[in-house]
Amino acid sequence: MQFYSTNNPSYKVNFEQAVFKSLPPDNGLFYPQILPRLDPDWIKNLNHLSKTEIGLMIASKFIGDEIPMPRLAQIVSETIDFDIPLVKITDHISSLELYHGPTWAFKDVGARFLSRCMAYFIEQSNREVTILVATSGDTGGAVAAGFYNLPGIRVKILYPKGKVSDIQQRQLTTWGGNVSAYEVAGTFDDCQYLVKQAFLDQELSQELNLSSANSINIARLIPQSFYYFYAMQQVDSNDQVFCVPSGNYGNLTAGLWAWAMGLPIKKFIAATNQNKVVPDYLTTGIYASKPSIQTYANAMDVGSPSNFVRMLELFKYHHSDMTKRLSGYYVGDDAILSTIKDCYEQFGYLLDPHGAIGYAALSTLLAPGEHGIFLETAHPVKFLDVVNQALGGAVDFQEKSKPLADKKETYQSIGIDFVEFKQVLKG
Numbered sequence: 543m544q545f546y547s548t549n550n551p552s553y554k555v556n557f558e559q560a561v562f563k564s565l566p567p568d569n570g571l572f573y574p575q576i577l578p579r580l581d582p583d584w585i586k587n588l589n590h591l592s593k594t595e596i597g598l599m600i601a602s603k604f605i606g607d608e609i610p611m612p613r614l615a616q617i618v619s620e621t622i623d624f625d626i627p628l629v630k631i632t633d634h635i636s637s638l639e640l641y642h643g644p645t646w647a648f649k650d651v652g653a654r655f656l657s658r659c660m661a662y663f664i665e666q667s668n669r670e671v672t673i674l675v676a677t678s679g680d681t682g683g684a685v686a687a688g689f690y691n692l693p694g695i696r697v698k699i700l701y702p703k704g705k706v707s708d709i710q711q712r713q714l715t716t717w718g719g720n721v722s723a724y725e726v727a728g729t730f731d732d733c734q735y736l737v738k739q740a741f742l743d744q745e746l747s748q749e750l751n752l753s754s755a756n757s758i759n760i761a762r763l764i765p766q767s768f769y770y771f772y773a774m775q776q777v778d779s780n781d782q783v784f785c786v787p788s789g790n791y792g793n794l795t796a797g798l799w800a801w802a803m804g805l806p807i808k809k810f811i812a813a814t815n816q817n818k819v820v821p822d823y824l825t826t827g828i829y830a831s832k833p834s835i836q837t838y839a840n841a842m843d844v845g846s847p848s849n850f851v852r853m854l855e856l857f858k859y860h861h862s863d864m865t866k867r868l869s870g871y872y873v874g875d876d877a878i879l880s881t882i883k884d885c886y887e888q889f890g891y892l893l894d895p896h897g898a899i900g901y902a903a904l905s906t907l908l909a910p911g912e913h914g915i916f917l918e919t920a921h922p923v924k925f926l927d928v929v930n931q932a933l934g935g936a937v938d939f940q941e942k943s944k945p946l947a948d949k950k951e952t953y954q955s956i957g958i959d960f961v962e963f964k965q966v967l968k969g
């Protein structure tokens with residue numbers, strides 16, 4: 543399969559190039575030349591297929607023979623090497639728990655797939671690469687876990703000092719081996735700036751063979767479509783509405799792709815926090831990116847969502863086609879807290895702040911006869927402060943967080959000056 547740039551359809555690359563470039567040089571996004579259609583009989587038969595069989599079918603449609611089948615099967619099976627259960631909360635609403643991977647958030651899925659695809663290509667060519675990422679929390683941990691111990695790959699992660707949660711920080715700093723963490727005396731934007739400068743610096747970029755693992759990489763999106771199929775395996779009617787708590791809209795794009803590939807999903811809800819540019823677009827037809835606002839669901843504090851262009855591409859820029867399939871909803875901070883509390887008290891189910899947005903959206907928008915599935919994108923332990931605030935400290939997470947709390951942290955503290963950073967990277 544070839545992937546073209548959304549800014550220039552005649553610029554095309556193969557899967558391997560799309561993976562290592564991450565972004566086309568014209569700042570568009572890579573988009574598959576055609577979204578594969580899956581055989582309707584195969585889809586009817588989903589219940590009889592294993593998670594690996596499903597993932598392999600989808601992945602092979604995108605990747606073709608660039609990775610041999612047996613190896614791709616291994617990559618898929620390692621990617622989803624943990625439970626992805628659909629848990630019923632009420633008669634009408636279920637939670638698709640995507641947080642049973644190593645760093646307790648859905649980003650593990652994309653990071654594991656991307657890292658293993660890269661490792662395959664690197665093996666074939668005998669080169670070494672350095673993955674450089676800036677993280678505001680979940681991405682860095684998933685990338686570190688995904689790439690940990692893979693041969694030929696070094697990982698360098700920048701995070702803003704004091705601005706990630708304790709658990710998130712530990713998921714960045716306790717690996718060792720091929721993973722190095724850098725605590726930056728600045729904001730997430732400063733971290734992103736340093737990373738961007740590094741990529742722009744020809745000398746550095748070539749010397750270290752820099753590569754990115756950011757969330758717009760095509761190899762992170764593809765496996766995120768798998769779990770919509772896994773959810774549909776676990777339900778018996780086709781009246782399913784998927785509600786996707788969204789920041790950069792990668793998860794939602796992957797879900798829309800699953801539908802476009804033939805999975806019979808009735809509708810989608812784009813649910814978010816006060817950073818509501820996409821819900822606003824869906825109601826008004828006007829898209830206006832904005833500076834991001836800080837909220838309790840901070841993994842979705844995005845004012846200019848990068849995958850929105852891919853959503854437009856899918857619906858060929860027709861607003862009315864998009865709104866036939868997709869509606870928007872946003873939830874303020876107070877409602878995040880009250881939703882976590884109400885859901886826990888009424889049903890004994892503990893939501894994280896992002897999942898709470900998904901649950902709240904379904905509670906309001908679901909029509910009679912429909913069943914709603916929201917993506918529970920992270921384990922509540924990752925957002926302990928918010929959950930404690932909502933519940934008045936009613937839940938004890940010691941058992942889950944203890945093993946991590948006992949590990950030794952290693953990181954290097956750096957400033958926000960690029961020249962200095964360059965020296966650090968060159969070692």
Ligand SMILES: *Cc1c(COP(=O)(O)O)cnc(C)c1O
Pocket residue numbers: 647648649680681757787788789790791792793794841842896919920
């Ligand atoms: C990254 C993240 C999101 C947002 O996902 P997108 O694909 O960027 O929309 C939501 N919840 C959690 C916990 C995340 O880490």
